[in-house]
Amino acid sequence: METMIAWAPDGRRIASGSDDKTVQVWQMGSTATVAEIETYRGHSLWVVTLAWSPDGTYIASGGNDATIHIWDVGRKETALIYRDHPFGVNALAWSPDGTRIASCSWDNIIRVWDVVTGNTLFTYHGHSNWVNTVAWSPDGTRIASGGRDKTVQVWDAVTGHVMFTYHDHSSWVYTVAWSPDGTRIASAGNDGTVQVWQAV
Incomplete structure (x- = not known):
């Protein structure tokens, strides 16, 4: 399959x-x-x-x-x-410049990797349950993530500091996607909704 x-x-x-x-x-x-x-x-x-x-x-x-x-x-x-992930990898995404990969797992953690060395550059611990999805902003400065804690989180792709957290889903968030200009995020969840967020 x-x-x-x-x-x-x-x-x-x-x-x-x-x-x-x-x-x-x-x-x-x-x-x-x-x-x-x-x-x-x-x-x-x-x-x-x-x-x-x-x-x-x-x-x-x-x-x-x-x-x-x-x-x-x-x-x-x-x-x-x-x-470095202790459990299964749910999703991954390349940075727009191809130098980094973001990945998420059942361990509630997102890791950002250096593609050449394979070293973990930093980990993001903002989610309280499985993380299902990650997506880089078109300019590579931010990462959006969503998971079983019903949130969509946007955070700095260099420091890992959280910038925004969206709480309007009533169930798991399955996937997120940035608009081409990086101003909006679309998210879809187990609650049967697709929601569009202002990201700036």
Whole structure:
């Protein structure tokens, strides 16, 4: 069963994650055909989330095995594995400049990683329950997150200091997304609502 899918920035490839513990890369053909071109194996449990780097050279994947794998698409190999989460990774997102990754987990914590070294730059502890989603602002200065504590939180992507907390969802927050100009955030939750917030 495929659990996650994402287009490459060039629009010609698709990456998918699966409950068979693999990440697969597919090439779009000229006649709406799709051909598998690579399978990455390394996770020991389901792959839950994945994302392409902004330049399309890497794929980051996170899974129920509590690891994040950075796959070098050109070399077809694992570049790094991040292991600081003690529980499964729910979501991850690349910074717009491709130098950092934010990830969230069942441990209620968000980690921001240095892509090159794999070191945790800082952790964000503002949520009181599982964190389900993370998203960088288009300018890379802020991160929005949402979780089972029914909140959407916006915080500084360098210091980790919280800037805003939104409390209007009556149940879990599943996903958040920034507007292209970075002035608004849309959030969707288990309460059946999609809400749009002013982020500035």
